[in-house]
Amino acid sequence: MIAAADLASSYELVIIGGGPAGLAAAALAARAGVSTVLFDENPGVGGQIYRAITSTPVADRAVLGQDYWDGAALADEAKASGALIVNGATVWSLDRQRLVGVSVGGKARMIEADRVIIATGSQERPFPIPGWTLPGVMTAGAAQTALKAQGLVVDGRTVMAGSGPLLWLLAAQTLRAGGTIDAILDTTPRRNWLQAMFHLPDFALSPYFAKGLALLREVRAKVPVHRVDTMEAVGNDRVREVVFSGAGGTRRLPVDLLLLHQGVVPNVNLANAAGVAHVWNDRQLCFVPVLDADFGSSVPGIAVAGDGAGIAGGTAAAERGRIAAIAAVRALKPDAVVPDTQAIRQRLQREEMGRAFLDWLNRPADSFRMPEGDTIACRCEEVTAKQVRDTAKMGCEGPNQMKAFLRCGMGPCQGRLCGLTVTELIAAERKTSPDEVGYYRLRPPVKPITLAELASLPISEAERKAVER
Amino acid sequence: MFKRLAEKGPAIAITVDGRKVTARVGDTVAAALLAAGIDHCRTTPVTGAPRAPYCLMGVCFDCLVTVDGVGSRQGCLIPVREGMKVETQLGRREAGR
Numbered sequence: 001m002i003a004a005a006d007l008a009s010s011y012e013l014v015i016i017g018g019g020p021a022g023l024a025a026a027a028l029a030a031r032a033g034v035s036t037v038l039f040d041e042n043p044g045v046g047g048q049i050y051r052a053i054t055s056t057p058v059a060d061r062a063v064l065g066q067d068y069w070d071g072a073a074l075a076d077e078a079k080a081s082g083a084l085i086v087n088g089a090t091v092w093s094l095d096r097q098r099l100v101g102v103s104v105g106g107k108a109r110m111i112e113a114d115r116v117i118i119a120t121g122s123q124e125r126p127f128p129i130p131g132w133t134l135p136g137v138m139t140a141g142a143a144q145t146a147l148k149a150q151g152l153v154v155d156g157r158t159v160m161a162g163s164g165p166l167l168w169l170l171a172a173q174t175l176r177a178g179g180t181i182d183a184i185l186d187t188t189p190r191r192n193w194l195q196a197m198f199h200l201p202d203f204a205l206s207p208y209f210a211k212g213l214a215l216l217r218e219v220r221a222k223v224p225v226h227r228v229d230t231m232e233a234v235g236n237d238r239v240r241e242v243v244f245s246g247a248g249g250t251r252r253l254p255v256d257l258l259l260l261h262q263g264v265v266p267n268v269n270l271a272n273a274a275g276v277a278h279v280w281n282d283r284q285l286c287f288v289p290v291l292d293a294d295f296g297s298s299v300p301g302i303a304v305a306g307d308g309a310g311i312a313g314g315t316a317a318a319e320r321g322r323i324a325a326i327a328a329v330r331a332l333k334p335d336a337v338v339p340d341t342q343a344i345r346q347r348l349q350r351e352e353m354g355r356a357f358l359d360w361l362n363r364p365a366d367s368f369r370m371p372e373g374d375t376i377a378c379r380c381e382e383v384t385a386k387q388v389r390d391t392a393k394m395g396c397e398g399p400n401q402m403k404a405f406l407r408c409g410m411g412p413c414q415g416r417l418c419g420l421t422v423t424e425l426i427a428a429e430r431k432t433s434p435d436e437v438g439y440y441r442l443r444p445p446v447k448p449i450t451l452a453e454l455a456s457l458p459i460s461e462a463e464r465k466a467v468e469r
Numbered sequence: 470m471f472k473r474l475a476e477k478g479p480a481i482a483i484t485v486d487g488r489k490v491t492a493r494v495g496d497t498v499a500a501a502l503l504a505a506g507i508d509h510c511r512t513t514p515v516t517g518a519p520r521a522p523y524c525l526m527g528v529c530f531d532c533l534v535t536v537d538g539v540g541s542r543q544g545c546l547i548p549v550r551e552g553m554k555v556e557t558q559l560g561r562r563e564a565g566r
């Protein structure tokens with residue numbers, strides 16, 4: 001394990017996030033001779049898609065599938081490249097001068113970077129239904145993480161609910177691992193096909209087409225699937241039942257575990273706090289950073305690669321990481337030899353081809369993004385949808401003002417689980433666009449840092465200045 | 470809620486609220502709790518409602534627990550260590566204190 005004390009005070013390139021984007025970027029830059037450090041807060045590299053790729057206890061390779069195991073080559077390549085890869089390293093601040101605040105093993109350091117690549121990936125979209133805070137309700141991604149990293153498979157009465165490719169992937173992986181799923185509740189609105197249809201030809205040419213169909217077949221052969229329009233987790237101390245309604249009326253199923261998923265959205269916190277400009281993407285229903293062709297952001301020297309730049313999937317994330325790394329190498333070492341960007345851009349384009357179809361088809365219904373009544377919007381401060389709606393009606397124009405009224409977004413998750421919901425609720429009530437309403441303005445630290453960690457910062461004169469500026 | 474595919478890898482003994490729990494190498498605190506059938510790890514500061522790990526990837530902060538005396542640590546990001554003392558926590562608001 002690399003400790004805080006082993007870190008230099010500056011690197012040419014700092015990469016934040018060790019998923020496919022970060023790993024591919026680190027490998028390319030380090031091989032080109034750039035002094036590169038990669039920080040990732042997980043115990044091992046791989047990010048979400050290749051979670052625990054170097055340590056997973058799931059020995060049967062068929063369970064997680066070839067797409068998972070493809071990540072091993074990427075991890076090896078990064079390790080062999082000479083980049084310094086630091087796991088258990090949480091980046092809690094980044095500013096416009098590219099000063100990176102990181103915590104490793106309970107010790108904090110401030111590190112200067114000539115270039116920064118933010119590769120912090122995506123998170124699952126908030127899924128605010130009644131009862132989503134009850135113990136026993138988790139995200140599908142959480143169950144997948146437990147399977148990949150700890151070899152834990154669902155046990156007891158399990159229902160998976162939502163939409164999007166990852167839900168079906170998790171279902172297939174769970175079945176292959178010997179888990180049982182009582183039902184899948186499909187929340188995809190049928191009318192999504194109207195828009196998606198136009199993009200079917202492109203999707204049919206993309207690598208995701210055949211894979212997607214095979215997954216659906218594999219899961220549908222074993223699990224009953226119900227199409228639902230409303231859904232509620234019910235229970236007192238924990239979830240006991242899921243109540244749902246669709247064309248066949250209202251039904252209830254007893255559950256021990258309810259796994260929710262309605263797609264993934266960029267993890268914007270670090271980029272936002274660094275001052276990177278974001279815009280609303282209406283197809284993906286989320287904020288994405290404003291980026292140039294090399295994934296450079298509005299802040300000089302800071303790029304955003306991978307799914308953090310807008311959702312495109314793991315293979316695309318690696319290609320984006322490479323493009324961002326090439327730009328960094330060219331700026332830092334103009335004479336270094338780098339791969340041909342044209343070939344990479346072509347591969348990236350092929351990967352991105354099917355995305356429009358997937359986005360339109362899996363667009364979550366308004367009612368699953370913009371809840372009503374007592375449904376909790378902000379999990380940390382337990383603020384309800386009604387409170388947010390009422391406050392917007394009273395004249396509150398944006399999420400930052402909303403914080404002052406209701407404390408939403410001020411809890412430990414810093415808006416990660418309510419930001420999009422609050423923006424969209426305000427936009428709906430005020431009959432304007434989410435872009436107009438905007439997102440929470442975030443300030444460092446973007447991850448909690450203890451007083452002991454802060455106190456552990458070295459206090460050389462230079463570093464004191466760095467912290468104080 | 471979860472079972473292990475295989476009881477493999479060295480066992481690691483931790484305590485949760487003083488109770489002995491056997492974890493495995495590679496477990497995070499949150500995973501060890503879930504594998505042991507412990508389905509809530511804290512209560513909320515506002516209404517005292519029980520919460521359990523939700524995302525297991527560091528974004529929701531519902532997995533906050535006290536680890537070796539330090540409160541509000543993200544259980545899903547911390548690997549277990551032999552002898553680790555984990556305590557479920559009541560209603561604290563600040564993370565990492």
Ligand SMILES: Cc1cc2nc3c(=O)[nH]c(=O)nc-3n(C[C@H](O)[C@@H](O)[C@H](O)COP(=O)(O)OP(=O)(O)OC[C@H]3O[C@@H](n4cnc5c(N)ncnc54)[C@H](O)[C@@H]3O)c2cc1C
Nearest residue numbers: 017019020021041047048049091120121141306307313314
């Ligand atoms: C829970 C989940 C599971 C997924 N599973 C799959 C899958 O099985 N198959 C698939 O095709 N796609 C999956 N995806 C989609 C995912 O977005 C992939 O496309 C891919 O992992 C994106 O790669 P990336 O490099 O952009 O980021 P990621 O792989 O998300 O990697 C980002 C890394 O950055 C780290 N990080 C974030 N913030 C900080 C910080 N402040 N300090 C330090 N480190 C930080 C994270 O811990 C993470 O390891 C999943 C997404 C999620 C949210």
Ligand code: FES
Nearest residue numbers: 525529530532545
């Ligand atoms: S379970 Fe969500 S942050 Fe740990």
